[in-house]
Amino acid sequence: MGRVLTADTNAGKFGLMIAAILLFAAVVGIILFLATLFRGKLADRLTAYFYLLPTLLMLAVGLVYPGVRTIFQSFFDAAGNSFIGLDNYQTIFGDSEQLKVLGNTVIWVLVTPFVATAIGLVYAILVDKSKFESFAKALVFLPMAISFVGASIIWSFVYAYRPDQANVKQIGLLNQIVVWLGGTPQNWLLINWLNTLLLIIVLIWIQAGFAMTILSAAIKAIPDDIIEAARLDGVSTWGMFRFITLPAIRPAVVVVLTTIAIGTLKVFDIVRTMTGGQYGTSVIANEFYSQSFRSGNQGLGAALAVILFIMVIPIVVYNVRQLKRSEAL
Incomplete structure (x- = not known):
């Protein structure tokens, strides 16, 4: 039986790296395409917003959500099941x-x-x-x-x-x-x-x-x-x-x-x-x-x-x- 390509194998890790690079290239391509749809001063501002959007999204997923989740969890018991306030x-x-x-x-x-x-x-x-x-x-x-x-x-x-x-x-x-x-x-x-x-x-x-x-x-x-x-x-x-x-x-x-x-x-x-x-x-x-x-x-x-x-x-x-x-x- 052939080996399954997972993140635990070298081939799987290489595949994940290629997928991440392709995803990054696709995101940049979409941003550039959307930027070409606009002209004038509005285009410069929207282009900046388009480039900021992935960063803001990653900050929201990697920083804001865990922070809010941690604050929320601090009001629960050791197991995280019962609300105990302060x-x-x-x-x-x-x-x-x-x-x-x-x-x-x-x-x-x-x-x-x-x-x-x-x-x-x-x-x-x-x-x-x-x-x-x-x-x-x-x-x-x-x-x-x-x-x-x-x-x-x-x-x-x-x-x-x-x-x-x-x-x-x-x-x-x-x-x-x-x-x-x-x-x-x-x-x-x-x-x-x-x-x-x-x-x-x-x-x-x-x-x-x-x-x-x-x-x-x-x-x-x-x-x-x-x-x-x-x-x-x-x-x-x-x-x-x-x-x-x-x-x-x-x-x-x-x-x-x-x-x-x-x-x-x-x-x-x-x-x-x-x-x-x-x-x-x-x-x-x-x-x-x-x-x-x-x-x-x-x-x-x-x-x-x-x-x-x-x-x-x-x-x-x-x-x-x-x-x-x-x-x-």
């Missing part, structure tokens, strides 16, 4: 463990964007126009090329702990430094007041390179005549940064801060890889995964997703307003 939200804001998750998420958002941006900005200023600028920037940008999971594994070795015994050597860099200094090695990721900050360091390590790259480009875009005029006026180094550099790169700083903040709100890989959300380190994205796919509580998982969405909205709105303001200048 009970899931009451659980989130009334349960101590869920409040811990919200608190951890707030700590991530308050610390990561500002520290990563500050490190990137200071580094960009220090290496600007130096002899080893390219090499120095490459060192900081390198973590950006590593996946979150890969970075988490690297830092898991940094924080690795072995019992403090005579014949046991520490393999974790942090604990080995502690031993060299005469201290006692610790299982760092089990310390509740510290472990969340240790996980945050991993994301800062990754995002500092992104901040440095964007801000370095913004610094180089400052006109040389402005810098020379400030130096001729005897402006100090701090004054140069405060009154020249920082105001000039303010739109870039806002973009970097908001971009890192949105990424921080969605952080999942680092927490899942290093602690699994245990020991008081869980965040909203990880808790959403745990409730939805491990505990089978679809309602509570959907409510957590809605809260995460609500937390992202103010950052996006602020970013859009700042971009519009910078374009108007």
